Each structure stands twice: as structure tokens, then as C-alpha cells.
Amino acid sequence: MGVFYANNNDFIRKDISLTGGTSVTLNDKIDPQTIRQDLAGQLDGIDTRGIYDLLTGEQKAVIIETKTDSNQTKTVLENYLGYELTDANSSFEFTGSGLSASFYQQMIIAIFLAFVFMGMVVFIIFGENILVKTYVIILAVLSVKIAYSSVSMINGLVGVILLVLIGFMFFYAIKKKSKLILPIIFSLLMLFFFIFPSLYVAYTLEIILLILILLMGVYLKHSIPSFAVIISAFADIFMTLVVVNMLGISLSSAGIVAFLMLIGYSVDTDILLTTRMMKRTEGKLNTRIWGAFKTGTTMTLTSLLAIGAALIVVNSFSEVLSQIFTILVIGLVFDLINTWITNVSILKWYMEKNETIA
Numbered sequence: 001m002g003v004f005y006a007n008n009n010d011f012i013r014k015d016i017s018l019t020g021g022t023s024v025t026l027n028d029k030i031d032p033q034t035i036r037q038d039l040a041g042q043l044d045g046i047d048t049r050g051i052y053d054l055l056t057g058e059q060k061a062v063i064i065e066t067k068t069d070s071n072q073t074k075t076v077l078e079n080y081l082g083y084e085l086t087d088a089n090s091s092f093e094f095t096g097s098g099l100s101a102s103f104y105q106q107m108i109i110a111i112f113l114a115f116v117f118m119g120m121v122v123f124i125i126f127g128e129n130i131l132v133k134t135y136v137i138i139l140a141v142l143s144v145k146i147a148y149s150s151v152s153m154i155n156g157l158v159g160v161i162l163l164v165l166i167g168f169m170f171f172y173a174i175k176k177k178s179k180l181i182l183p184i185i186f187s188l189l190m191l192f193f194f195i196f197p198s199l200y201v202a203y204t205l206e207i208i209l210l211i212l213i214l215l216m217g218v219y220l221k222h223s224i225p226s227f228a229v230i231i232s233a234f235a236d237i238f239m240t241l242v243v244v245n246m247l248g249i250s251l252s253s254a255g256i257v258a259f260l261m262l263i264g265y266s267v268d269t270d271i272l273l274t275t276r277m278m279k280r281t282e283g284k285l286n287t288r289i290w291g292a293f294k295t296g297t298t299m300t301l302t303s304l305l306a307i308g309a310a311l312i313v314v315n316s317f318s319e320v321l322s323q324i325f326t327i328l329v330i331g332l333v334f335d336l337i338n339t340w341i342t343n344v345s346i347l348k349w350y351m352e353k354n355e356t357i358a
Contacts, residue, residue, distance in 0.1 A: 001238070004245050012241065015250040016095060018104045021045070021067040023093040024077065026085075030062045035080070042076045044068045047250065052316040063319070070094040105205060107256040109147050111237075112208045114263050116140050118233065119215055122267070123226040126274060131178065132222050134169050136215060138162060138186055142193060143211050146204055149197045162190050225274050228346040232338040233266040239338075240331040254320040258327035265303065265332060269296040269339045277347050285351065293340055300339075304332050 005011055016023060032048035039046055043066040051061040066073055070092050078085055085092075120140040127133050145158040169183045193200065200207055219227040237259055244251065276292035277285065311325035 001242050001245070004242075011245075013245065013248070013250040014104070015047070015252045016045075016065050016067065017252045017254075018101075018256075019045075019067060020095050020101070021065060022070045022073045023095075024064040024066075024073060024085075025051075025061055025091045026064065026077070026081075027061050027089050028081070029059045032062050035062065035064065039064075039076060039080060042080075043073060049319060057316075103253060104256075107253065109205060109208060111256070111260060111263075112205070112212055113143060113147060114260055115230065115234070116143050116208070116212055116215060118263060118267055119212075119219060119226065119230045122229045122271065122274075123215075123219055123223055125271075126225045126278065127223045129222060131169065131172055131176070132218065134165055134172070135182065135186065136218060138165050138169070138190070139211050139215055141165070142190065143208050145193060146200065146207050146211075149193075149201055149204075155194075159194065166190065224350045225278060225347060228343050228350075229267060229270040229274060231346070232270050232335075232343045233263055235338045235342060236262060236266040236331050236334050239334045240327060243330050244327060249323065249326070252320065252323060255323045255327055258324040259331075261324070262328060262331040265300075265328065266335050266338075269300060269335060270343050272296050272299075273339060273343055274347060277351065285348065289344060289348070296339060297336065300332055300336055304329060307332070 001011065032050045036046055036048040043064075045065075045067040047065045049063050050059050051063065052059050064073075064077070068076075074085055074092065077090075083089075117140055120136050123136050124133055127136075141158055141161050145155060145162075148154045166183070166187055169186065170180070172178075173180055173183050216227065216230065219230060240259070240262065244255075249255070273289070273292045273296060276288045280288055282288075283291075307325050307328050311322060311329060314321040314325065
């Protein structure tokens with residue numbers, strides 16, 4: 001990933017839905033590789049692929065994607081093909097670079113928020129300190145306020161939720177005779193983000209990332225099992241992204257959505273494992289791990305077979321579905337490794353250290 005970033009100044013390859021550009025569908029039997037080679041010097045960042053009939057394998061059309069604007073692209077293609085492009089023999093779609101960049105940032109924020117709330121839910125289940133759980137919920141809800149500060153309805157709802165949480169935090173701290181320094185800090189923090197939205201709106205992504213790092217520190221200190229679940233989910237995403245880059249796949253908006261879906265697939269087996277190991281007491285620890293392994297691998301392999309079959313079917317005619325299913329297949333394979341080696345190792349070490357093995 002480090003080498004890839006050094007060469008591309010980014011962590012992923014983006015297609016035109018994330019960079020902006022023109023997508024043209026030609027209802028003609030043209031070899032995709034030939035037209036890409038012939039027009040490489042005339043169209044910026046050109047990429048082509050064919051669309052084929054699923055049963056006969058006959059080519060039906062070719063899709064051309066380029067960063068060049070639609071008017072110039074149409075002129076170049078008409079000169080190359082020797083006939084006029086109309087609605088009957090082609091279709092054009094153009095996405096502005098500003099809109100694509102904004103959409104890409106929103107999708108990255110969505111992934112960060114998914115990790116924030118995934119970690120919050122896991123920590124609520126496996127954490128112990130009620131006051132710390134409240135801090136975690138406040139940070140998670142505050143991240144929504146930061147991400148969608150321009151939406152008045154969300155601001156109002158978040159404000160009510162945070163007000164209730166702050167009140168509970170003060171009440172619980174006073175009841176337990178705890179120090180009030182953290183409740184006061186959280187109150188001032190909430191006040192700042194509601195009164196001065198213009199001061200942080202340009203750094204939305206960075207602030208949410210900071211909140212995520214802060215939450216990871218809380219999980220590491222107060223709940224190793226929660227930290228293990230999040231690390232496993234992150235490893236699934238990271239390893240899948242590395243393989244996607246190695247395969248030369250240019251991610252579209254659908255590909256980003258697939259990574260969001262992968263978070264859900266990753267967490268379910270991790271929570272199954274953690275619940276079996278920590279919440280149940282019958283049988284020895286290795287027996288509980290083996291039971292969770294049989295159930296979890298059955299779930300994952302079933303998903304792999306279903307998604308793999310779907311990938312074979314859609315690969316020849318749907319680039320969007322093909323990319324989604326490819327990412328999910330790669331991610332589920334890594335999930336088997338990260339759940340049943342990484343997460344198991346961390347949890348077993350944690351339980352041995354705390355002498356909670358039955």
C-alpha cells in the first residue's frame with residue numbers, strides 16, 4: 001500500500017464516477033482493446049470494456065470511459081468510427097469533477113461513520129463502565145453532527161440526543177461521586193461544535209478520523225474484545241483494498257459501497273466468536289471456540305458460494321455488480337483469516353491474562 005500511494009498519490013484507483021469524466025456506450029461490435037489502443041493518445045485516461053450476451057457470449061456493445069469532456073469525446077469517436085453518434089446507436093453520461101470529488105469525500109465519511117458506530121455498538125455490548133459507554137455514544141453521535149452540520153433536521157435530533165446524554169452523564173457522575181472534569185469537557189466540546197460550525201466544516205474528514213482514533217484508544221483501554229473486533233474488521237477492509245489495487249481495479253462509487261457492506265459481513269462472525277467465548281460459560285474455552293468456528297465458517301462459506309455464483313453470472317454484462325461481488329469475495333476470504341486467527345488469538349490471550357477461562 002505504501003508503494004502504491006507513493007506512485008499514485010492516493011490509496012485507490014478511481015474510475016470516472018469518483019474523478020469525473022465521460023462514459024459512452026456504443027451499440028456496436030468493436031473490440032474494446034483495439035479502440036483503447038487506437039484512441040489512447042486522443043482521450044485522457046481512456047478505459048474500455050465489452051458487454052456480452054450471457055447465454056451466447058455474443059458482444060452487444062462496448063463501454064468507453066474517459067476523463068475528457070463529452071463534446072470532445074463525441075467528436076473524437078465520430079472521427080474514429082466514421083459515422084454520427086445519435087441516441088439510437090449510443091448513449092453519453094458526463095459527471096463533473098467537482099461533484100465526483102464531493103461524492104467521494106461523502107463516501108469516505110460514510111466509511112468512517114460506519115466504523116465509529118460499529119465500534120460503539122460492540123463496546124456497548126462488551127464494555128463494562130457505564131460512564132465510559134456514555135462518552136463513547138456522545139462521540140459517535142457528535143461525529144454525525146460534524147458530518148451533516150448543514151442538515152437542520154439532523155442537527156435538531158442530534159442536539160436532543162446529546163442533551164439527554166450530557167444530563168445523564170452529570171447525574172451518573174454525581175451519583176457515583178466521580179470527578180466532573182470529563183462531563184464538563186464533553187459539554188464544552190458539544191457547545192463549541194454547535195455554536196461555531198464554520199470553524200470545522202472544512203476539516204470534517206480529519207475531525208471524524210480523530211474521533212475514530214480517540215475511540216480506538218478508549219476501546220483498547222477499557223475493552224480489548226471490542227478493540228479486537230474493530231481491528232479484524234479494519235484488517236478485512238485494508239487487505240481487500242490492497243488486493244484490489246494489485247488487480248488494477250479502478251473503484252467506482254459501487255465499489256465504495258461494497259466496502260461498507262464488507263464491514264457488516266466482517267463484524268457478524270467476530271461478534272459471534274466474542275459472544276461464544278465471553279458470554280457463555282458451559283464447556284471449555286477451546287470447545288466454545290470450535291463451536292463458534294463451525295457456525296461462523298458455515299455462514300461465511302455460504303455467503304462466499306452465493307456471491308461467487310452471482311459474480312460468475314454478472315461478470316459479462318454488469319461492471320457495477322461485478323465490482324461489488326469481487327470485493328465481497330476477496331473480503332470474505334480475508335475475514336476467515338482475520339476472525340479465526342487474529343481475533344481468536346487476541347481474545348484467548350485476553351482471557352488467559354484475566355484468568356477467565358472456564
